[in-house]
Amino acid sequence: MTPWLGVVADDLTGACDLADAVSDAGSSAIVFLGTPALSAPGCDCAVVALKSRTAPVAEAVAASVAAARWLLDAGCDTLYQKYCSTFDSTDEGNIGPVADALAGLLGGVTVGTPATPRVGRTVYNGHLFVGRRLLSDSPLRDHPLTPMRDPDLVRVLGRQAAGAVASIGWPTVAAGPAAVAGALEAVGRGHVIVDALTEGDLDTLAAALLRADRRMVGGAAGLAAALARVRTGGTGAARAVPSVPDGRRLILSGSCSARTREQVAAFDGPLVPLSPLDLAADFDGTVERVLAAIGRAGDGPVLVTSSADPDRVRDAEARLGPGRAAGLLERATAGIAVGAVGTLGVRRLLVAGGETSGAVVGALGVDALRVGPAAGPGLPWMVPDSGPRLALLLKSGNFGEPDLFGTAWAHISA
Ligand SMILES: Nc1ncnc2c1ncn2[C@@H]1O[C@H](COP(=O)(O)OP(=O)(O)O)[C@@H](O)[C@H]1O
Numbered sequence: 001m002t003p004w005l006g007v008v009a010d011d012l013t014g015a016c017d018l019a020d021a022v023s024d025a026g027s028s029a030i031v032f033l034g035t036p037a038l039s040a041p042g043c044d045c046a047v048v049a050l051k052s053r054t055a056p057v058a059e060a061v062a063a064s065v066a067a068a069r070w071l072l073d074a075g076c077d078t079l080y081q082k083y084c085s086t087f088d089s090t091d092e093g094n095i096g097p098v099a100d101a102l103a104g105l106l107g108g109v110t111v112g113t114p115a116t117p118r119v120g121r122t123v124y125n126g127h128l129f130v131g132r133r134l135l136s137d138s139p140l141r142d143h144p145l146t147p148m149r150d151p152d153l154v155r156v157l158g159r160q161a162a163g164a165v166a167s168i169g170w171p172t173v174a175a176g177p178a179a180v181a182g183a184l185e186a187v188g189r190g191h192v193i194v195d196a197l198t199e200g201d202l203d204t205l206a207a208a209l210l211r212a213d214r215r216m217v218g219g220a221a222g223l224a225a226a227l228a229r230v231r232t233g234g235t236g237a238a239r240a241v242p243s244v245p246d247g248r249r250l251i252l253s254g255s256c257s258a259r260t261r262e263q264v265a266a267f268d269g270p271l272v273p274l275s276p277l278d279l280a281a282d283f284d285g286t287v288e289r290v291l292a293a294i295g296r297a298g299d300g301p302v303l304v305t306s307s308a309d310p311d312r313v314r315d316a317e318a319r320l321g322p323g324r325a326a327g328l329l330e331r332a333t334a335g336i337a338v339g340a341v342g343t344l345g346v347r348r349l350l351v352a353g354g355e356t357s358g359a360v361v362g363a364l365g366v367d368a369l370r371v372g373p374a375a376g377p378g379l380p381w382m383v384p385d386s387g388p389r390l391a392l393l394l395k396s397g398n399f400g401e402p403d404l405f406g407t408a409w410a411h412i413s414a
């Protein structure tokens with residue numbers, strides 16, 4: 001089977017979220033950690049997960065173009081730039097520069113939307129809403145790496161991209177695929193952000209993209225699932241549930257999102273704090289102390305967390321310098337995961353945070369992940385194709401019910 005949908009994802013939790021949504025839509029998906037050296041194995045949707053959301057622009061562009069070339073060589077006819085449903089990025093990028101580069105590979109225009117109604121993301125008049133709030137009034141305004149303070153996506157993308165940015169409004173979408181395809185015909189180069197409020201709107205956009213032969217698409221999980229539904233009629237194979245190993249359970253939480261902090265607060269089990277200030281003072285000793293605390297905890301899940309509110313994050317930044325806390329924490333969390341799997345018998349690992357997950361899974365030496373049962377929308381347990389026998393739930397900071405850290409495990413119990 002040759003994959004038809006090739007996805008370049010800017011982080012790992014986003015890649016898993018999209019793979020989950022596409023699986024729900026009846027298409028099979030595999031997530032690759034970085035661009036593989038080999039050709040793609042059989043699946044409908046091949047997802048290359050990068051760690052490019054906050055990387056330097058040139059690095060993000062080069063990694064994304066390499067991934068896109070590999071996906072096109074693997075036979076994908078639609079190339080999909082997966083970014084966050086909350087458009088997480090800085091004024092420098094990387095959504096815009098990567099979109100410019102990928103548009104250059106396939107016909108000069110990217111069309112898309114981050115709208116993903118199943119997690120409450122909608123776009124109206126080019127403005128992104130998170131639930132009932134504008135993006136800029138949501139907790140995303142305080143993200144430690146990518147604070148989102150402008151809800152107007154045409155303006156946000158306009159600051160990042162060299163290509164012009166246009167939008168297609170909801171009345172055109174409501175008029176159906178022919179109207180959207182007609183509006184797209186008028187766009188020669190650049191990027192188009194499309195309004196969408198419902199799954200039906202996304203299906204309309206997906207049908208218009210196929211009709212207009214627009215094969216360079218951008219968005220979050222919602223539009224990818226719509227493409228799968230419209231292209232295959234949503235009648236593909238149900239997700240094949242891989243077997244999940246038994247073993248100790250560990251939660252590593254590096255996300256500082258409001259939802260993750262609620263999940264940390266609601267967790268009813270042993271909690272080991274991880275502080276960037278301790279790591280700056282004694283990195284190896286702090287990691288060893290955390291591993292010893294995990295070792296002493298009982299059979300239930302143990303939570304290691306650095307998740308902090310915006311004031312504490314700002315304080316760490318002020319004391320350690322820009323980006324240093326995040327770098328130390330990501331390296332430490334990766335080291336803790338490797339130690340816990342290697343010597344403490346941990347086999348079921350829930351990681352909260354996209355950057356954090358990328359660091360952890362990269363260090364564990366995993367190269368590809370298959371989609372298992374989901375603990376909620378966008379929250380699939382993933383099982384490595386080869387390498388360590390593990391079950392991994394790589395959680396977007398914003399996703400999951402407040403009690404997720406206690407309930408997630410039931411989805412993989414025998
Ligand atoms: N206490 C803290 N102080 C400063 N930065 C932190 C702290 N805890 C975590 N971080 C960093 O914040 C970033 C959170 O990003 P990420 O893991 O992608 O979470 P999310 O999915 O919520 O965006 C990571 O780089 C993480 O290391």
Ligand SMILES: O=C(O)[C@@H](O)C(=O)COP(=O)(O)O
Nearest residue numbers: 013014017084085354396397
């Ligand atoms: O689109 C989304 O919201 C997620 O798939 C996503 O990209 C997650 O990113 P993080 O919140 O940084 O984990």
